[in-house]
Amino acid sequence: MIPMPSGVRVWLATGHTDMRKGWASLALLVQERFAQDPHSGHLFIFRGRRGD
Known part of the structure; x- marks a missing residue:
């Protein structure tokens, strides 16, 4: 588990x-999509086509 400070979305x-x-x-992309x-x-998570 990766610890994250409170308030991080x-x-x-x-x-x-x-x-x-x-x-x-x-x-x-973060600015346009979100x-x-x-x-x-x-924290912004992206997934590539292969998923690795």
Whole structure:
């Protein structure tokens, strides 16, 4: 189990994400899909097509 500070929210992106994207592109996805700040301290989880 990974301990997380209280107040941290976990956001799970549904569908497949192109994991070849860099950090900047994933941060843009956070802004567009979740309307959240990628530097907010919350945890954003993406899944690649293969699931690994």
